[in-house]
Amino acid sequence: MTHELSDQVQSIVDNYLGRVRKHLKGLPEADRDELVLEIYSHIYESYMEAETEDEVQRVLDVLDRLGEPSEVVVSRLSGTIKSMGRSRNLPFYILTGFLISIFGIPLGIGGLALLVALGVTLAALTFTYFLTAGVLVIASWVTGIVTLIRISHPEFLGSYINTLSQFVDPPLGTILDLIGAGICLLLGLGMIWLGRHVPRGARFLFGLVGETFHSLRRRTLTAIGAGSTDDKPNGPELA
């Protein structure tokens, strides 16, 4: 790539193109080369036409008008990955494209790590939630059965399970026990019933997080069209 640019200018350009290239990791080699060549062509044309005396200032002006490497490549990269996912039918690529759209290139690995952490937390929360619900249901059954047995055998499992009927005289204690067991059962079943909505809630939560990052990223890209990674997954890129 030497087309009569001075060494100093060439090294500035190479540095810029290197950053563009870095943002394009994950693209097929040929596509990456082609885009870098196209950007280089742009820089060359723009540089040759500029009139500033100082050549370093001149190339810096050119790069300034061109914008940050991330602006030049962000939407193209995620769009390309989406289309790779389509042609190879690998949902993984769609997911990757989606993640890049959400977190942007700058966040990179950090963003992915954050997402993984969020996922693990959510899984743990879900597990704990259903565990609690299950324990409540089991406890209510045990309490109910033990209470009923203790009507005729007051000492049944006396040293293992405490119920109110041991402290409050029957029949009041027994009734309170049964009411308590009923409440536990209702709570447990209620949690399980609510649990059916957990996936939807999780989707909503992730959507919210995703949207926040998305708009943050958009706000940092000041240029026209730089946000062309559409917020609609079935945007024109999927056409």
Place this chain on the structure above:
Amino acid sequence: MENKIRQLRKGILELAILGALENQTHYGYSLIRHLTRDRAIELTEGTIYPLLSRLAKEGLISARWTASSQGPPRKYYALTESGREAYEVLQGEFILLQDLVARASAPSDEDLNSKPGEIEVSEGTK
């Protein structure tokens, strides 16, 4: 707000790119120069490339590398047949929308004498 501006510009810029390629081919830099020639609009030039890439992927424009008499080769873009059709349709739609916006803020004839607060959307602005 910036997001709204960007969305609006993106769509219109795509239309402008198709329009610029209607009668001649362009490489990236010449296209930018063409679009900004009267300095009415300022572009972050790099952002045109994702748009070109997208339009090419949609088959509305085609791309071809051509050697330059001096300097590195240039990637020339041309309107495809489906791009030409899309441009006709989109341009017609754009003119209608432009008209809609222009008329939307102007008071319609029958409302000219009515008091503020009584103004209704007139049939003509549909």
